[in-house]
Amino acid sequence: MRATLRAAGPPALFVVALLALWELWAGRSTSRNPVLPAPSRIWRAFRDTAPLLPGHLRTTLTETGLGVLVGVSTGVLVAIVVSGWPLARRVLHPLLIASQTVPIQVLAPLLVLWAGFGLAPKIVVVALVVFFPVAVSTAAGLQSVDVELVELIRCFGGGRAVLLRMVMIPAALPGLFAGLRISLTYAVAGAVIGESIGATSGLGLYIARSQRAFRYDQVFVGVAVVTLLSMVLFSLVSVLSRVLCPWQRRTDRST
């Protein structure tokens, strides 16, 4: 309890101080600069549009969730292929790099053109963002497996299935989670960008609409919700990783 207080205390204080300063500064400029509304105005905008938010949030959450699922599955698959067959590594490596150099802002409109205004193009964007870090760090985990551990299992007569269960999966899990943690915030951003280009629902649409109506207070509401969503998902993955990789706790604590 005291430890969490000590960990959460300073950043919370800092945020409160920042908000207070912001309130003072934005409130004083009597012109009521619409591009930087005071926190109190953002709060009012939040209360006014609160009934709309759950629907948008659900859409964004669904897209992110499904996209992460697709991205993690393909990432793990690619990691297995790449670390199992050196030829596959040489063939796929340039393609993987290329897939990451296409900017999402360019790709998203194309995907909307191809796949329409529904969930599909956003899921593709999220999956694209997630799959690369997951593939890279899962492959690193698989390739770092101690050959002698593999030999140990093998010389007791353990076959492929035993090896997978006892060595490969546990060795790959921390890398998988590291990759997922890195990509998660970008994943949410990916879904939001996709929505802002063309969608019928979602936080990105909410932000884009508010922007077009010059309701910058609502834009800030949208940004805050997106940030909260990212943080909640991030914590969720951290908890999951701690539960599934309990032997890693020591290193977790030291960071």
Next chain:
Amino acid sequence: MIVADRLQHRFGTLGVLDDVSFDVERGRFCALVGPSGCGKSTVLRILAGLVAPTGGRAAIDGRSVVGRVGQAAYMAQRDLLLPWRRALANATVGAEARGLDRHAARAEALALFGRFGLAGFEQSWPHQMSGGMRQRLALLRTFVAGLDVLLLDEPFGALDAITRRDLQCWLDEFLAEHDHTVVLVTHDVDEALLLADEVLVLSPRPGAVTARVASPYPHPRPSALVTDADFVSRKAAILEALGQGGPPAG
């Protein structure tokens, strides 16, 4: 029964084993001593089925070991614990990999934790254990695997003198009641003579058998044996054979 017949091995251009032959009858104990880098671990890895010798033949109970794993419980020089398993779960790795019943293996392992000085650490992670504790756990795992051919590569290397003596006693008593066939690699001549029925001395790389010294005392053996005149003369013979080869090669 273990048969090694004119074993030769080279890693690339490096000749590691040159004409190593020995037999270990069922229920007997053979120790390998030799300077560092002479190929002792390589002999065990060949017997474990992990390395195919470039020359010669090796068999366990009449079946060639080349490409055939699962005939012997091999304890490598490194402890090779799985970092993601707690101590007790690590103890059953060999048994599980062999497809034995996990609950029976757990019970068997639990019963040994006290004797191996690991009581209270059943739920510890390997990184929370000392080097000596990890080695004892690796030895425990080898026994729980339930095979009656044991290949032990310096199983007591990381232990202090007292713990080492204690576990040697345990091993001697355990083997006196069982029918295991054992090949032990060690740097400790006393240990070799105390535990084994026959001690083979290997020359510096490429390893070849330069002396065979019998240790014909009944098991289990008392610690006081090390001061026995006959024991001391056999130890002198081994040390002399080790000295002949000159300084250890790498």
